[in-house]
Amino acid sequence: MKNSVFSQKIYSFLLAAYRWYLQTPERSLHEAYDAALKIKEIEDKHFSGNKIDIDSATYSNSVMDYFESDLNKLLKIAKMRLTEFRASRWFLNEENQKAAQKAGIEHPSPSLVLEKLNFIDQVISKYTISSDQITSNALAVKPPNLPINSAISDDKFLLVNTPTLPPKIPTQDSEKKSKPKGKVDTTGVLPRSILSTITRLQVELDPNSEKEVIQNFRQTQRRTIISIRFILLLIIIPLLTHQIAKAFVVGPSVEHFRSSDQMQIFINSEMEEEALEELERFEEKLKFENLIINAPPLSPEQMEAKMTDKAVELAKEFRQESSNAIKNVFADMFSVGAFIWLLLVSKSSIAVVKDFFDNIVYGLSDSAKAFIIILFTDIFVGFHSPHGWEVLLEGVSRHWGLPANRDFIFLFIATFPVILDTIFKYWIFRYLNRISPSAVATYRNMNE
Structure with a gap:
């Protein structure tokens, strides 16, 4: 079997x-x-x-x-x-x-x-590539300093650069020819400035130069439009996703589960303390207004009735605020998902935006670069930055309905800006000092 x-x-x-x-x-x-x-x-x-x-x-x-x-x-x-x-x-x-x-x-x-x-x-x-093109390209000598972003693909590059003849034994004449030329050897009859001026005049007098300028302008214009449109999409789409999800998806679900009056009004202790302070302030305000207008003092029943109305109003307000905080948590998840999805489906736009920002940054003057660096460092890692981080963290905690833990906030302020400052200094030392040393010198002089 x-x-x-x-x-x-x-x-x-x-x-x-x-x-x-x-x-x-x-x-x-x-x-x-x-x-x-x-x-x-x-x-x-x-x-x-x-x-x-x-x-x-x-x-x-x-x-x-x-x-x-x-x-x-x-x-x-x-x-x-x-x-x-x-x-x-x-x-x-x-x-x-x-x-x-x-x-x-x-x-x-x-x-x-x-x-x-x-x-x-x-x-x-x-x-x-046809066979004739392969044969002619294989016998051709590889040009020096081939650009990285050449239009030749990897397969064509391998075909072009496949050696067909055995290598020659190096001789003294070939070694002399292969030696790199120094500045003395490359000195011509005329100064380089005159030659560069002549070359620039030739380019300006070229009848095709106008077409090249127009083509470069259209390319730059297209890159700018794509970059601005993509940046606006990165801002608008997550915000719209947050509002739509909060109004039509998350909101009805939260209201369904929190519709009963027996549900918890306060989702953290800070909301409860804030409501109690508001109720005490209202009681003191009633007494103060009664003293100002020289009216007879309110009876305990009247005072209790007004305090009860105010307490009911505060309970309704803070119940709504608690529900809103819960909605924000889930709506923010939808926003993050929309943001990540937009990044995944827009790889070509991200490359265009990167090129756009590179041209903007490298096109700035040294003083402008130093000004932007000092502005950002003073905002995020400067002497007054802890106050900004504190306000930001408290706003995020209130947005999500979390209690503002002072110990966590102080610990975050004591570590995160320091890490940012270290990374920023390393970036200046490693990359900016190599790309634009004059900007680094201007930055140091302005900082002093």
């Missing part, structure tokens, strides 16, 4: 494997076609139907690196699946096709296969 069950399992496993083998051509063709569709989608959406190329785009280098990495991955998938399709078609004969028909596996019609193959070839042919 056990042997029959075991043999039946083996038979079902072999049958499933055989069915998977018979479906290999259709599966590989579908995956290659899907990769080609994704490449075509990127071209239509971001490059107006043209080839994914840095010369025909208005995006920054970081965005183009993002698109080229996706392109290389999709091209690799399409080529591998086409190879798998050809190999599986070669191994499958008429007997296999008859067996597939008996097993209930339906193959696509030949016209549909040809249509998919034609579409895949049209997409891939834009990014395929």
Whole structure:
């Protein structure tokens, strides 16, 4: 009995494997076609139907690196699946096709296969180097200082730089030629300032310079619009999510569970102390007003009635505040989720924003950089910053209905600004001192 069950399992496993083998051509063709569709989608959406190329785009280098990495991955998938399709078609004969028909596996019609193959070839042919280009590029010498963000992909770069000839034995003449030139060796007949002025005049007199200026301006304008729009989305979407979730999702649920009058009015001791102080202040106010207008003193019954009305009003107010604090906790979770979702689906926009801020920061003068650094350090880690942190932490605690723990606040103020100050000084020492030493010198002079 056990042997029959075991043999039946083996038979079902072999049958499933055989069915998977018979479906290999259709599966590989579908995956290659899907990769080609994704490449075509990127071209239509971001490059107006043209080839994914840095010369025909208005995006920054970081965005183009993002698109080229996706392109290389999709091209690799399409080529591998086409190879798998050809190999599986070669191994499958008429007997296999008859067996597939008996097993209930339906193959696509030949016209549909040809249509998919034609579409895949049209997409891939834009990014395929011909044999003549490969031969000529392989014999060419690699140019010095190839830029990092070049439009050549990794596969093309490997093809171009594949050595075809054995390396030569270095000689004295080649060693002399390979020595780096110093400043004395590079000195020409004319001063460099005159040569740079001539070069600048040539650029200004070039008839195509106006087109380049217009293209650069449009690229900068597009980058600015994308950055400002994305920053506004980062602010508006979480706020709208918080208000909508609080009004239509979290609010009704909290009100349903806290609708009874027997529910707890105060969710922390600070609210209770605040309500008691408000009630005592109201009682003193009644006595003071009674003394001012020279009216007869209120009877205990009248005083108790007014105090009861005020207590009921305070209870209603603080019950609403407690419910609002609970709503804020869950609504903030929705806001954080919306913020993270926006970051995950906007990787290209994040790269554009990063490039936008880099241009703004590096375009500032040294005095402006030093002014911004001193402003931020004095606000967050300066002498008066503990008061701001205290107000901020108390506001967050009240927003979430938590008691403001003074010990935690003082401990936070004693450690977190110090950590921020250390990180900021390390950033100035490690990065800003290397990028803009004059800004660091201006910062130190202004700080003194």
